[in-house]
Amino acid sequence: MAHYVFKYARGAGLAALFVVAATAGILSGVLFAYAGDLPQISALDNYAPSTITRIYAADGQPIGDFAVQRRLVVGYDDIAPQLRQAIIAAEDGDFDRHFGLSISSIAVRIVSDILRVVKDKIGGQPSRPAGASTITQQLARNLLPETVGYQIGDVSLERKIREAIVAIQIEKRYTKREILTFYANHILFGHGTYGVEAAARLYFSKSAKDVSLEEAALLAGIIQSPARQSPFVSIEAATRRRNYALQRMADEGFIAQSTADGAKKKPVVVYGQPQQPRSIAPFFVEEVRQHLEQQYGAKALYEHGLSVTTTLDVKLQEAANRAVDRGIRQVDRKRGFRPTRTNVIASGSTVDRFKDERWSRPVAVGDIVPAVVESVGKPAPTGARLRIGRYHADLVREGFAWTHRTAASDVVTVGDLIEVEITRLDEAAATATVILDQAPLVQGALIAIDNRTGQIRAEVGGSNFNRSKFNRAIQAYRQLGSTFKPIVYTAAVDRGFTPVSTIVDAPVSYAAGNGQTYTPQNYDRKFEGGITLRRALEDSRNIPAIKTMDAVGPPTVLAYAKRFGFKENFGPYLPIALGAGDATLLEVTSAYTVFPNQGVRMKPFDVLKVLDRDGNLLEENRSEPTDAIRADTAFIMTNLLRGVVERGTAASAASLNWPLAGKTGTVDNNTDAWFIGFDPNITVGVWVGLDEKKPLGPNETGAVAALPIWIDFMKAYIAAQPDAEHPPKFEVPGNIVFLWVDKATGAVLPGEAGGGIREAFIAGTQPGADTFLHQP
Secondary structure, eight states, X not given: OHHXXXXXXXXXXXXXXXXXXXXXXXXXXXXXHHHTTSOOOGGGGGOOOOBOEEEEOTTSOEEEEEOSSEEOOOOGGGSOHHHHXXXXXXXXXXXXXXSSSOHHHHHHHHHHHHHHHHHHHTTOOOOOOOOOOOHHHHHHHHHOHHHHXXXXXXXXXXXXXXXXXXXXXXXXXXXXXHHHHHHHHHSEEETTEESHHHHHHHHHSSOGGGOOHHHHXXXXXXXXXXXXXXXXXXXXXXXXXXXXXXXXXXXXXXXXXXXHHHHHTSOOOOOSOSSXXXXXXXXXXXXXXXXXXXXXXXXXXXXXXXXXXXXXXXXXXXXXXXXXXXXXXXXHHHTOOOOOSOBTTTTTOOTTTOOOGGGGSOOOTTOEXXXXXXXXXXXXXXXXXXXXXXXXXXXXXXXXXXXTOSSGGGTOOTTBEEEEXXXXXXXXXXXXXXXXXXXXXXXXXXXXXXXXXXXXXXXXOSSOTTTOOOOTTTTOOEEOGGGGHHHHHHHHHTTTOOTTOEEEESOOOEXXXXXXXXXXOOTTXXXXXXXXXXXXXXXXXXXXXXXXXHHHOHHHHHHHHHHTTOOSOOOSOGGGGGTOSEEOHHHHHHHHTTTTTTTEEEOOBOEEEEEOTTOOEEEEOXXXXXXXXXXXXXXXXXXXXXXXXXXXXXXGGGGGOSOOEEEEEEOGGGOEEEEEEEOSSEEEEEXXXXXXXXXXXXXXXXXXXXXXXXXXXXXXXXXXXXXXXXXXXXXXOTTEEEEEEOTTTOOBOSSGGGSOEEEEEETTOSTTSSOOOOXX
């Protein structure tokens, strides 16, 4: 047997030497034979691979991106020298010395294949042919697959010859520096990430020019098999390949052996995440995506690396996210506890092995996070032990008191995946104090618009974008409730009504056709007799609004609705005065910007500019003003709506001590709760409800369900103002006259000492100026 092996191996060795000697001569002839059938590779002159379209906030912070291949193209000098060296050492040590093909590598490949045949002949395990591709050949295969006729799994001789020819052509046309740059930008690094820049950001949260030696070696090591050697897949495999790259760098003389040995001893540390970071404004970004796809097409959106600057304010968006989440959870809790539907044990996992993606990100007090139940009845008989990543927490009775259950066993079981709010963290002990929460069924939306420009500064379209991408701020048409009343009173002011006009709040009925009668009611089912227009609006009395619309005329009011930007064709019926018509939160919030902006409505928009990958301007948007109402009428309405905040249904917002105005809205049976409010600079709208038109619960009015969210947001907004001690002021037109009047009757008072309010009138309409009080 030994003689047989020796004889066969000797013959194999002679054959190998013969093949190596003949390779150089034969290669030129073969290449010449195929070269005429291949196109030129001049397409690389305009190298423009698929790159990431990035979405930015107004201040330049990234808030989202779209791509088929997650790639950021960089230049040669933007790649750290040690990263360039690591790639060459790990993938093609002869890169700087060959002409596209490595004769020595081909010879080694041939010898290896012959020895493999010998091994197979004597009964060894079949082995896979060794690779011998240079960086240039890999570039030809990956960058010009059509040219080389490459298909996955194709190892035919013809394909290899074509690939070799293209590699030689690339070497003849481009410098080594250019070839390495092409390669470094194009190669796959795993998790849908292409190119060294995107890879460095993915694995280390830094640029490719800033990676350390160990990080450079790790990236170079991944290239061979990203699916198996990514540190997010196997830290052991990643470490082995990193150490291989370090040794190859030493072998090629790029670093000293002692440096390589020292680097090998260091642990692999990554800072990124295999999942792309979640956008802080997913509903907003999705609206931008739809605009870009409609305007430029899907290919440009996902492959051409557009740069899109939007109107979003990051701080306001973060405040909006917190306010909406906190507010709808409070409403949802009042609707009762619902047991979780997710149990990790029932799903085939174990409590110890289970991991949640949220645990990979920092946890802070106030966060709502998933927790898995480890035990029930321990350590306290009525409690439960939870795990939140590396933290442990005890769910005690105070933490689930809102469920009205007496023991944790009535609420959770072992393996349940629940939501909890962090109220206290002990980093040293890795423990947390928590309150049980639940994924809300209640939905909410918020939108904030700059009054003077129409720029959308913040947008929340629902409780959870991952669960439902339906944007309730933009797409949901809901009944407006009392938020429509200011439109009615605007039409009335333009026809001579004043804040002190008297309207009788008393039972009334109207013929509704078909022998039916329409009899409106106030929310509290009470009547107050003669009251001022101001009082009617501040307290959101229904019957005065109906009577005012009847006096002005439904067609007139509906014409005003169009001027305010409402798209729906509301029917000319009196219930429209109470918000029986449907509109989106965006529409009604945009309508309210008319009041603080002196009667001018700015068309709301979310994209400032779009650049292509070369920095050329493709799109730039500016404010589009429309005169909606007179400036003096707008100020009268602003002053009336300030009373809603100071004394009326939104009086709880007065504690903000800021110039504010707005209006609550509640739909019949409490199915929809609204609050739309503004200061001189920004208008913010909030809606709360269920996707199905069902009651939110008893007493869930606009003031109870929506206003707290608005207040929460405005607190953050006010705190962020550069000069909060000197609030902005609503601009007063020159033809506005102020008088002190009795807040109940509207009678003129001799001055402030009378204990009334300072009322605004358009000059010539104030009491005593030959005006009259309307009594609809």
